Amino acid sequence: MKVSRVYNFSAGPAVLPESVLREAAEEMLDYKGTGMSVMEMSHRSKAYDTIIKEAEADLRELMNIPDNYKVLFLQGGANLQFAMIPMNLMKNKVADYIVTGQWAKKAYNEAKLYGTVNKIASSEDKTFSYIPDCSDLNISENADYVYICENNTIYGTKFKELPNTKGKTLVSDVSSCFLSEPVDVSKYGLIYGGVQKNIGPAGVVVAIIREDLVTDDTLPGTPTMMKYKTHVDAKSLYNTPPAYGIYICGKVFKWLKAQGGLEKMKEINDKKAALLYDFLDQSNMFKGTVVKEDRSIMNVPFVTGNDELDAKFIKESEKAGFVNLKGHRSVGGMRASIYNAMPMEGVEKLVDFMKKFEEENA
Amino acid sequence: MKVSRVYNFSAGPAVLPESVLREAAEEMLDYKGTGMSVMEMSHRSKAYDTIIKEAEADLRELMNIPDNYKVLFLQGGANLQFAMIPMNLMKNKVADYIVTGQWAKKAYNEAKLYGTVNKIASSEDKTFSYIPDCSDLNISENADYVYICENNTIYGTKFKELPNTKGKTLVSDVSSCFLSEPVDVSKYGLIYGGVQKNIGPAGVVVAIIREDLVTDDTLPGTPTMMKYKTHVDAKSLYNTPPAYGIYICGKVFKWLKAQGGLEKMKEINDKKAALLYDFLDQSNMFKGTVVKEDRSIMNVPFVTGNDELDAKFIKESEKAGFVNLKGHRSVGGMRASIYNAMPMEGVEKLVDFMKKFEEENA
Numbered sequence: 001m002k003v004s005r006v007y008n009f010s011a012g013p014a015v016l017p018e019s020v021l022r023e024a025a026e027e028m029l030d031y032k033g034t035g036m037s038v039m040e041m042s043h044r045s046k047a048y049d050t051i052i053k054e055a056e057a058d059l060r061e062l063m064n065i066p067d068n069y070k071v072l073f074l075q076g077g078a079n080l081q082f083a084m085i086p087m088n089l090m091k092n093k094v095a096d097y098i099v100t101g102q103w104a105k106k107a108y109n110e111a112k113l114y115g116t117v118n119k120i121a122s123s124e125d126k127t128f129s130y131i132p133d134c135s136d137l138n139i140s141e142n143a144d145y146v147y148i149c150e151n152n153t154i155y156g157t158k159f160k161e162l163p164n165t166k167g168k169t170l171v172s173d174v175s176s177c178f179l180s181e182p183v184d185v186s187k188y189g190l191i192y193g194g195v196q197k198n199i200g201p202a203g204v205v206v207a208i209i210r211e212d213l214v215t216d217d218t219l220p221g222t223p224t225m226m227k228y229k230t231h232v233d234a235k236s237l238y239n240t241p242p243a244y245g246i247y248i249c250g251k252v253f254k255w256l257k258a259q260g261g262l263e264k265m266k267e268i269n270d271k272k273a274a275l276l277y278d279f280l281d282q283s284n285m286f287k288g289t290v291v292k293e294d295r296s297i298m299n300v301p302f303v304t305g306n307d308e309l310d311a312k313f314i315k316e317s318e319k320a321g322f323v324n325l326k327g328h329r330s331v332g333g334m335r336a337s338i339y340n341a342m343p344m345e346g347v348e349k350l351v352d353f354m355k356k357f358e359e360e361n362a
Numbered sequence: 363m364k365v366s367r368v369y370n371f372s373a374g375p376a377v378l379p380e381s382v383l384r385e386a387a388e389e390m391l392d393y394k395g396t397g398m399s400v401m402e403m404s405h406r407s408k409a410y411d412t413i414i415k416e417a418e419a420d421l422r423e424l425m426n427i428p429d430n431y432k433v434l435f436l437q438g439g440a441n442l443q444f445a446m447i448p449m450n451l452m453k454n455k456v457a458d459y460i461v462t463g464q465w466a467k468k469a470y471n472e473a474k475l476y477g478t479v480n481k482i483a484s485s486e487d488k489t490f491s492y493i494p495d496c497s498d499l500n501i502s503e504n505a506d507y508v509y510i511c512e513n514n515t516i517y518g519t520k521f522k523e524l525p526n527t528k529g530k531t532l533v534s535d536v537s538s539c540f541l542s543e544p545v546d547v548s549k550y551g552l553i554y555g556g557v558q559k560n561i562g563p564a565g566v567v568v569a570i571i572r573e574d575l576v577t578d579d580t581l582p583g584t585p586t587m588m589k590y591k592t593h594v595d596a597k598s599l600y601n602t603p604p605a606y607g608i609y610i611c612g613k614v615f616k617w618l619k620a621q622g623g624l625e626k627m628k629e630i631n632d633k634k635a636a637l638l639y640d641f642l643d644q645s646n647m648f649k650g651t652v653v654k655e656d657r658s659i660m661n662v663p664f665v666t667g668n669d670e671l672d673a674k675f676i677k678e679s680e681k682a683g684f685v686n687l688k689g690h691r692s693v694g695g696m697r698a699s700i701y702n703a704m705p706m707e708g709v710e711k712l713v714d715f716m717k718k719f720e721e722e723n724a
């Protein structure tokens with residue numbers, strides 16, 4: 001099979017490890033002698049049971065997830081979590097949100113359907129180009145939780161330190177930084193994300209929730225499918241799960257283990273990001289849009305300061321095999337998403353291309 | 363690639379056309395020269411836009427969907443629809459349910475979270491082995507809709523005639539008979555199903571809804587993701603859709619068109635089912651569990667009347683390459699799901715095997 005691959009800088013769905021895709025292709029018609037594709041497999045079968053259990057076990061190992069946390073594979077995308085979180089956790093009907101981008105803002109607006117929601121910090125004043133100081137915020141006394149979006153996909157910022165929640169439960173959307181570096185799960189009540197950036201194909205959400213937060217006491221009118229308890233009790237098999245997506249996630253977990261785990265991934269990701277940021281910092285044409293100390297190592301937005309030049313860069317880079325570098329419409333310019341599966345070589349070649357472009361257009 | 367395939371009679375996830383799987387495998391690393399897998403593709407990209415638009419257009423053509431119906435690709439499985447339907451349609455907070463199996467019953471119970479729900483007919487008295495007469499039911503005067511599960515996957519019954527709803531909106535779960543025969547969409551307000559039986563991999567729901575039922579006036583507390591209007595307005599791209607699953611569904615739609623469309627599929631499906639039912643009717647060992655006139659052409663439950671013999675049959679059939687013939691735990695015995703992608707040959711060989719088994723165990 002002759003295959004020509006591009007360097008795909010999409011913010012999500014995004015690049016996956018080539019070896020994972022090759023395995024999936026090889027197993028498509030006959031998964032390990034079962035005589036069928038994983039797509040055709042009953043989710044109650046022995047073969048699938050092994051797939052989903054191994055996926056969970058590998059994720060637990062990678063993230064060092066404590067025993068008192070449940071791991072769930074859910075449907076509906078991160079957007080469904082924006083409602084599921086308040087429906088399950090808002091016992092006092094109060095929550096505090098830190099708004100550092102469009103996704104945090106959407107979660108904040110959705111939560112308002114269910115109770116009193118306080119915006120306790122925001123960086124909207126400067127187009128979300130920084131993370132506010134969260135060391136001593138005015139946390140509501142009866143807040144059921146404090147919510148953050150830990151890596152802001154669109155703006156390219158990242159919480160380098162978790163907010164001081166003053167003892168309140170921390171809920172975090174890690175969609176765009178999932179498995180990019182080690183995390184201390186015990187600091188969170190709920191940590192979740194859509195898998196379509198760093199883990200697998202769209203259609204699966206991984207949610208990791210502390211046991212004591214899983215209760216039957218949800219808001220009136222909460223659909224059965226939107227109770228965490230439903231899925232905890234059924235071990236993510238209450239109904240037919242997004243089985244093929246979970247299978248691919250499982251392969252990515254094994255790939256991450258083979259790379260050396262999350263410490264190693266952080267090392268690699270830091271290097272990849274430094275390569276790009278160092279170039280941006282010395283370039284006279286390109287510059288990053290985010291304050292240095294809050295820079296994401298996953299999503300790197302940058303601009304030339306000239307819309308026409310931006311457009312020219314995007315066009316020429318695409319021709320050269322660097323695709324999806326156009327920035328989100330709300331920021332403009334460019335954005336390179338350099339998730340786990342983006343090889344170092346991809347970033348090196350991008351920087352070379354940027355250098356050349358700068359010379360040619362100086 | 364040496365591949366050995368079994369005959370997979372799973373009720374869902376279920377067998378898919380082999381040619382579809384082959385194409386998916388071939389395109390896994392490089393979809394039509396894009397240099398990436400469909401799994402890696404931005405759902406806002408041009409290539410993906412073509413995929414999802416063609417999928418919708420092909421489905422519209424196959425089902426002859428009138429222009430005043432919207433086609434949605436959703437997440438959450440049929441189970442999420444059990445709540446989404448009342449949340450969107452229960453303007454008077456009253457609905458009538460016809461309970462012909464576990465899935466209708468689950469939908470009925472879920473709807474009770476949102477209003478007054480009347481069980482206007484049921485076949486539970488005889489283990490759901492028939493479809494009740496629905497020609498003159500006591501439809502509630504202010505019912506917002508009448509709900510059915512059109513093909514009962516577990517019990518193997520099918521509505522051969524739609525209920526007389528006396529002018530009320532008909533809502534139908536067609537998960538296990540989707541695209542198995544032509545339907546007159548105009549008779550329904552909402553027709554929906556999980557795709558994991560007859561169309562594609564688990565994780566996608568197709569919902570076809572009449573325009574006038576799509577309103578902003580949903581029950582208080584309805585999550586944004588659970589408003590049909592959200593997805594209608596965004597053409598199924600409000601958030602990241604289960605993109606790879608939709609791509610596979612699209613391939614199945616094209617496969618169905620190549621087979622000759624739904625008239626042709628009905629012809630083939632009728633033949634396949636007749637082969638199996640005719641054998642059951644003349645066999646002294648095996649018998650179907652459903653009254654003749656309500657038999658499903660997709661799910662065929664049968665028993666020997668002897669639990670040990672059933673177990674022996676299941677064991678030996680599996681060894682012979684006929685898998686997932688065990689009946690649902692609530693019916694026992696066997697069930698052969700013979701969806702669109704099950705070739706005639708699979709049913710022929712199964713019947714041959716049953717004959718031989720009967721001879722050897724007479």
Ligand SMILES: Cc1ncc(COP(=O)(O)O)c(C=O)c1O
Nearest residue numbers: 077078079103153175194601602
């Ligand atoms: C941080 C973050 N949260 C949430 C979302 C929304 O996820 P979904 O499309 O799965 O609802 C995205 C991107 O799509 C994201 O980047």
Ligand SMILES: Cc1ncc(COP(=O)(O)O)c(C=O)c1O
Nearest residue numbers: 239240439440441465515537556
């Ligand atoms: C007729 C019918 N409705 C609903 C369901 C439930 O679907 P899901 O698992 O996608 O929620 C099934 C089977 O799984 C079914 O056969």
Ligand SMILES: [Mg+2]
Nearest residue numbers: 101152153154
């Ligand atoms: Mg953001």
Ligand SMILES: [Mg+2]
Nearest residue numbers: 280283286287
């Ligand atoms: Mg610079």
Ligand SMILES: [Mg+2]
Nearest residue numbers: 463514515516
């Ligand atoms: Mg049923």
Ligand SMILES: [Mg+2]
Nearest residue numbers: 642645648649
């Ligand atoms: Mg008989």
